Amino acid sequence: MARIVGGIGCSHAPSIAHSFDRGLQKDPMWKPLYDGFEPAKEWLEKLKPDLIVAVYNDHMNRFFFDAYPTFALGVADRHPQADEGWGKRDFPDLPGNAEFSWHLAQSLVEDEFDPTICQEMTVDHGILSILPLLTDNRWPAPLVPLAANVIQHPLPTPKRFFHLGQAIRLAVETYPQDLRVLVVATGGMSHQLHGDRFGFMNPAWDNEFLDKLESDPQALVALRHHDYMERGGAESVEMIMWLAMRSALGEKVRRVHRHYYAPMLTGYGLVVFEGVDG
């Protein structure tokens, strides 16, 4: 049987990708972010997962509003990188695991989640801004991309994401092969990228979210989209995707690492958990 061996929640942002590509790892403004990822990188190096399930969102690089899926699951053995509008980065395609993905699709549907099934799934900075900070390998394990709509309202509710993580766990635990699975959820913490409130960040709220994610996730499940947007900025509502990672780990978690840094436009949060329920 497969099992979940850990979870990572982290902010994604084009700025992280740009800093990486420009070699700004030691730049005074960026160094704290990269230093903050080091313990997660070391943990992942030891963990050596066989598979990564990543809950994230696409930024109109794979999907557009002509037909925008609420949930979309990549079921290919390879996931090419999307050109986001300024050319592709120098990375190889991400490996996938079609066999596990189809199992996940079946299990999710039986569990009353009905994702759009994608045999072609280009991936964007929702995954690729972060992955190079978590590993020097290209890439550490096959990755199954599960995209969610956190852009065009109405969005899935926080509760829905909590249930999604439980459904992912059930799918993993009913997979016959002995795979050790890492669940990752990405999504910028406080940020607003438009209007008079452009540049808004709220580190106090972000850290409260990180506290509650660990010890009282139901308090986060109970909030409305309005609450998230008011506290963290409109675009920060994507933090709700982290709930899927949290619930996939079970009732209680052990925190391996936590880091937070908010220098410019987005609260960069990072948390590493291991489940303790067995």
Added chain:
Amino acid sequence: MMAGATYRDTPIAGTSVFTGARSRQGYRINKFSMSLTDPANRDAFKADEAGYMRRFGMTDAEIDLVRKRDWKGLVAAGGNIYVLIKVGGAVGENLLKMGAQMRGQSFEEFMKTRPGQQGVAVPRDH
């Protein structure tokens, strides 16, 4: 069911939540913007901005907003920031510059407000 968990147009100051109504309103702008993920389209846009945008059925007023690089106006017209960034990329403006304009500030003024520039961004481990 959790009634009221989804967004119901309750106002949030300084914020234009990307609702279905906005997505309908800005559809042409957003479709044009997303098309710039293709390098050939970026070249075609740069060669003839207005002619390229007309292909997407954009109105003269919408084309004029792009011509003026009026990001605040484009958001007000239903543009979604995640695709407007692609327009910014094609015309050589980054998100920080776009945002400064939306706030009615110069780029330099805006950057002074950033914690990383003020030296007050402190990393936290817990």
